[in-house]
Every structure is written in structure tokens, then in C-alpha cells.
Amino acid sequence: MGTLALSADERVRDVRFSQDSLTVDLMDGRTISVPLEWYPRLAGASPHELENWTLCAAGYGIHWPDLDEDLSTEGMLRGAPAPGVRTEGRTKRSTRPRQRGRLRERARKRSGRGG
Numbered sequence: 001m002g003t004l005a006l007s008a009d010e011r012v013r014d015v016r017f018s019q020d021s022l023t024v025d026l027m028d029g030r031t032i033s034v035p036l037e038w039y040p041r042l043a044g045a046s047p048h049e050l051e052n053w054t055l056c057a058a059g060y061g062i063h064w065p066d067l068d069e070d071l072s073t074e075g076m077l078r079g080a081p082a083p084g085v086r087t088e089g090r091t092k093r094s095t096r097p098r099q100r101g102r103l104r105e106r107a108r109k110r111s112g113r114g115g
Contacts, residue, residue, distance in 0.1 A: 010073040011059035017042075017050050024062070024076060032073065038081030041069045 009027040023033045049066040056063040
């Protein structure tokens with residue numbers, strides 16, 4: 001295990017908002033910033049609702065009681081938007097069929113059956 005893994009502490013230290021982003025400071029000094037549009041409940045909330053957050057999941061999550069919204073630092077670090085939210089014009093799942101098609105095409109070329 002590397003030194004970084006030993007000192008990583010993904011618990012929430014602070015949460016703040018700009019007009020278009022959610023920024024979370026972690027206990028280990030890292031900062032996560034994600035587009036607010038990834039979380040429609042937060043994007044449509046009032047400033048008062050956004051500021052009313054509490055820690056949950058032993059400090060690894062954030063809960064907005066007025067909005068019934070919960071986010072984890074793990075999900076934000078993975079770059080995971082809310083379910084159903086499209087990023088850059090496509091969801092992560094939509095790239096899989098194309099990849100399978102490319103793999104099939106390569107296999108056909110190798111076997112000499114297509115090209």
C-alpha cells in the first residue's frame with residue numbers, strides 16, 4: 001500500500017457552492033469540485049436549502065434534509081452524477097455498445113472475415 005493511501009481521509013471538512021458548482025473540502029486537504037447540474041435537486045434549490053446540510057455516513061457523506069438528497073465523497077471522487085443525468089452528451093453506459101462493436105470489428109479483421 002502506498003503512502004498516499006495511508007494518509008487519505010475522504011471525510012468531509014466543508015461544503016460550499018458557487019453559481020454552477022459544488023465544492024467539497026476533504027479532511028486530507030483535497031478538494032472536490034463537481035458541476036451542480038450533475039445533481040438536479042441541488043441545482044434547483046434555494047441558497048438557504050443548499051446551506052442546510054449535515055454530515056452523514058460517519059463523515060463520508062453529505063445530507064440535505066430540506067431536499068432529501070445525499071451524496072458520498074466516494075461518488076464525487078469517481079465523478080458519478082445523479083442517476084439519469086447525462087454528462088458530455090452521453091451516459092457512461094452508452095459507450096459500451098460502441099466498444100463491443102470495435103472489438104468485434106478487430107476480431108473479424110484478425111480472422112480475415114471482414115474489413
